Amino acid sequence: MTRQYYDDFSKLPLAKMAQAMTDMTFNYNETKVPTSHYKKQLGKGFEELIEANLSVSLVSTIFNTLQALQKESPKLFYQALLCLDTSVKPSNITASQYQAMEFTWSQFELNKQKHILDKSYVQMFNQVEENGLSYYLDNQETQNDDFS
Secondary structure, eight states, X not given: OOOOHHHHHTTSOHHHHHXXXXXXXXXXTTOOOOHHHHHXXXXXXXXXXXXXXXXXXXXXXXXXXXXXXXXXXXXXXXXXXXXXXXXXXXXXXXXXXXXXXXXXXXXXXXHTOSOSSOHHHHHHHXXXXXXXXXXXXXXXHHHHHHHO
């Protein structure tokens, strides 16, 4: 089996490994990332990495549960979210709250909205995912300056 770059790379000390990663990144579209960034990332404790993976795992579990509930009964799912947003406890719901909840569902169903969440939050997610958080925040500051 032929020897690969990874074989030597994996044996490098932290500082040299970070520099090698900086060099590899630059070789891709001449992107400059400081060596200190990679050094910091490589120096993170195992617990920090596990914490992020655990968080994603929990989000996945909650997502799967919510998705199943939404498929089972879109109306009840929406009404439960409405109760969360309005701080109405289903166990103490009044007749007027129930009427408001039913009417709100009927209007939501009538309009056949694509997203349950407010459109501005979906747009925010898409912009940050596509362009990165720094770009999004800089763009928000620029827009706020334009309105001042």
